Amino acid sequence: MRPAPARFPILRPPPLRAVLAVGLALTCGLLVLRATGRAEATVDRYGxxxxxxxxxxxxxxxxxxxxxxxxxxxxxxxxxxxxxxxxxxxxxxxxxxxxxxxxxxxxxxxxxxxxxxxALVPAGWRAVAVPALEAALPVEVGQRVDVLAALDPTGTGSVGDVVAEDGVVVHVADDETVTVAVTPSQARRLVAALATGLVALALVG
Incomplete structure (x- = not known):
């Protein structure tokens, strides 16, 4: 009597829906990895x-x-x-x-x-009154200005030296005296410059 022939399971191809699902999952995974890589590169570049x-x-x-x-x-x-x-x-x-x-x-x-x-002086800053020159620069409250040395009779500085930069105009008096808010260190330099000479204002663009 002959032995019964061996039986092997019939392998059927997976349904098309399953193949598409696996392909979609792989594609999404690759896109996520690529996006993650770009995000990490952006952080490295811009913080x-x-x-x-x-x-x-x-x-x-x-x-x-x-x-x-x-x-x-x-x-x-x-x-x-x-x-x-x-x-x-x-x-x-x-x-x-x-x-x-x-x-x-x-x-x-x-x-x-x-x-x-x-109320217009930034926290921690100081406000210093700057007397107007004969040809005073027309400024308005809120504008940003640099303060430059216009005259130094002591000869210890140079005309045009920046005494204070990026100050804020907080008041303009009727006699055109301008009150400028500056940092504490700039305020000390500005007062010293006013005591020894004249200063001029330059609008910051």
């Missing part, structure tokens, strides 16, 4: 994302930042300027003009509940 407070409507000196004036946006750290505020700036008073799309920075904001010119 990780941090929260920046971005201006939605132009703000003038003296304005109080309202709920709809700024939004919190994630941005690469290399695109966020030095001095950008970390905390929510809504409710704070603007010391220097902020344009739409700009990131809110600390030195453009005033601190506390101060009023008048004092």
């Amino acid at each position: 990780s994302h941090i929260t920046a407070w971005v201006v939605r409507a132009d703000l003038e000196p003296g304005d109080v930042i309202g709920a709809g004036d700024v939004d919190a946006e994630p941005r690469p750290s290399s695109f966020v300027p030095t001095g950008a505020v970390d905390a929510d700036p809504r409710g704070r008073r603007v010391a220097g003009a902020l344009g739409r799309g700009e990131v809110v920075v600390e030195h453009r904001l005033a601190g506390g509940d101060r009023r008048g010119a004092a």
